[in-house]
Amino acid sequence: MQPLNEKILIYKIITKRDTESYGQLYDLYVEKIYRFIYFKVQSKEDAEDITSEVFLKAWQYIIDKSPLAIESISGLLFSIARNAIIDWYRQKAKKPVVSIELITEIASEKNELEALASTQEVNQMLELIKKLKQDYQEVLLLKYIEGLKVAEIAKVIGKSSINVRVLIHRATKKLKDLSEE
């Protein structure tokens, strides 16, 4: 269940088309969504583009929604973000040519992220996560980095809560196996 202040904001957005309330929602979630996207795309510029696209899509979704059935705004935003990332990868696959500047940039950002991994263990962990398959990576990121609940993750990835639990269990097991290798 989402916090009451978020509910009030959504209610205002749906019934009154209140952009100011949407601005407040943006402030609440922009960092989380950006981070989620950044982990996946590893590019500052792309993460920014996808993030702004996510918020525009979310606005459209909320005001079009009838009846008022938005159970979780975080679930909605992460779900839109996830789809946007999938679209981004598809487009990237179609256009394999990347400018030299962008490559340099991505490389520098990668360094930035890795620089954050101050300890050896965390750095190792990041490397291990990258080796996992997409589903596992996603559930682990959503669960342990973004702190989403199982039900919310289920909404984001379009699976049942039981499936999500199984996925988390398998992902951590796989991670453990990888670390022991």
Place this chain on the structure above:
Amino acid sequence: MSKEFKKQFEQLSKMSEYIRPDQAWVALNKQKMLRQIQNSTAFEKKETSWMETLEFWIPKNRLMAPLRIAVILFIIVGMTAGSWIAGVSASSSSLPGEVLYRVKIATENTQLALSDTLSASDAKASTKAKLQMQFAARRSKEVKQLVEQNKPESSAHVPATIQKLKETMQDAQGNLQEAKKENSQHVITLAKSITETTSAISEDLKEITKQSNTENVQDVQIVKDVVETGKIVNDTGLQAIEAVLEDKVVSEASNPQEIKDLVQEKVDILVKNIEDSRVTVEQVKQLSAVATSTLEVQITPAIVTSSSAPILSTDIKISTSTATTVDSVSSEEVKKAGDSIKKADQMAGEVKELLSGNQVKEALQKAKTLNNLTTETQQVVVDTKTKVNAAITPTLTTTSTVQINGLAPSTIK
């Protein structure tokens, strides 16, 4: 998950907090986004049904199920109670004869019945008495409104409503006596509320008397009923003060000046009644004088227009006899009323004297007698007014007959 893993995830989570978007970009992007959605969205408000709203605030899931049921029940109960309250509140301004008046009376009866069950065992009679006083005040307001409407269909309900007012006052009196046996703490508040309400009712009754037309037989009866009810009302007010004085605990606890003021208030009402009676008698005197002079004026054209002497002499005879009737009736009755007023005046003076000497108990007893005397005076005055009116009305009829005789078409020609 192993402890080691958990620790690493926690570290990763903490670390990831440092991955933040550029704050300048965040602000700029927000501006751009809001501008974009403002331009692209039609800003009509979205209509949502209450079910949709319920769905939004309490979504369907197992955890929320009891809350949903509770809210739905609450809404149903609220709507039912709301419509009942709306009906009852609409009925509160209804008058006898109207459809909703029955609801009003039914609500009052329910309130009385509930007061028996809900009030504390040592406050049952006082609660009932208070309620009955409220209802009595409502009845007096209703009678006032009915009389003000001045319509035959409204007037038809006046006697019954006055009767109801009388009965309610008597019931309240009975409960006041009962309340004396209950917790003395309640007696003082009850006495105050009764004194206030009785004063308000007295005012209403006075208005009713003013509005009534004593030339009408039905109205005369109404005025008589009102006078009688007024007596009961004032009596109840005085009894309430007596209840305070009788109870040692209460009388010691209460402020003597306060009780004196209450008695004073009641005496003032009675004195005002006497004053009103005096004014009415004066009016009756004037009325009879005008009636006599009118007779004389009306005879004059008969003398001028009639051509034969016998008709002329007949006319004068009739007029003289009727004028004498009005005169004799009025002087007799007015004298009687005047004597009665004098007596009441004298007693009012005595009560005031006792009060100024702080003999509140004696003053109260005398005020009770004064109430009886004032009522008698009022009744005498009503009778006087009625009799004089009755004497004047046939006189005028006779005059018109005289005119017909005098102005017979054959005579004029």
